Amino acid sequence: MHDSALASSLDGAFSSHHAEVNGVRLHYVEGGSGEPLLLLGGWPQTWWQWNKVMPALARRHRVIAVDLRGMGGSSKPAGGYDKKTMARDIHELVRHLGLPAVSIAGHDIGAMVAYAFAANHPEATVKIALLDVPHPDRSWSSFGLLPEPDQHVDSVIEAGARSYLWWFAFNQVRDLPERLLEGRSRLLVDWLFERQAKQPAGIDERSREVYAHAYATADAVRAGNGWYQTFNRDIADERAYGKVTAPILALGGDGSNYAFLRDLMPSKGTDVTVVEVTDCGHYLPEEQPQAVIDALASFLG
Secondary structure: OOHHHHHHOOOOOOEEEEEEEOOEEEEEEEEOOOEEEEEEOOOOOOHHHHOOOHHHHOOOEEEEEEEOOOOOOOOOOOOOOOHHHHHHHHHHHHHHOOOOOEEEEEEOHHHHHHHHHHHHOHHHEEEEEEEOOOOOOHHHHHOOOOOOOOEEOOOOOOOOOEEOOHHHHHOOOOOHHHHHHOOOHHHHHHHHHHHHOOOHHHOOHHHHHHHHHHOOOHHHHHHHHHHHHOHHHHHHHHHOOOOEOOOEEEEEEOOOOHHHHHHHHHHOEOOEEEEEEOOOOOOHHHHOHHHHHHHHHHHHO
């Protein structure tokens, strides 16, 4: 289904748009009114991952769900996938929309961009919410190629289990992933959702088809890989950042990254709240949408 049809299928008079900013064409879906709230998604998804929370959030906010550089309806250039550049994309979109400052909620790759936005554009940042993933830092350089004895190679969500992040390495490989996945992206989409969600049914057939279609081409696979291939650059950039001064909310699934975020995030900001989302894996907005709506409503005020 086309983005414009997906947008119009949501309650809240949402519509699909494009903007030329920072040398890229960004696609975004907008609806609602009030204080602006940007929603940034992750791999291998699109703006559509927020579909269950957008109508409720739009009752109090001007909601703008963005396809990042390389994602969905946005352009897929050869480079610029470091999170500092992607944050500049979002900053220029904010300026294009005539907004002096915004709050941002980001999931997965989008959470990394949200943090980079707050670190590099504090004057334009009201609050940020990071869903299940932090910004890359120096600890990521120690991720092993081989799994530890207590890591689950199959990435099955279990209490206390740590996932083996094999796709971090897979996405570093040049040229091969796009050849393997072109026209077969549904295999990857289903594998991830079935193994990283406590509630796999929360990502329904329609949504899986949307994501599979978004990553069906070699160009789309290459662009998504680019978000991972810049992690070393992101780690170097993060070393230069001070603590983020905007209020930060970190939400983690109890079957995913809550404990990791609880231990890490207080060192990354001056005003940090970490909240556990129960009975949830990695895909918070689709597995437990009401919990995300409630947490964001409380945090944003």
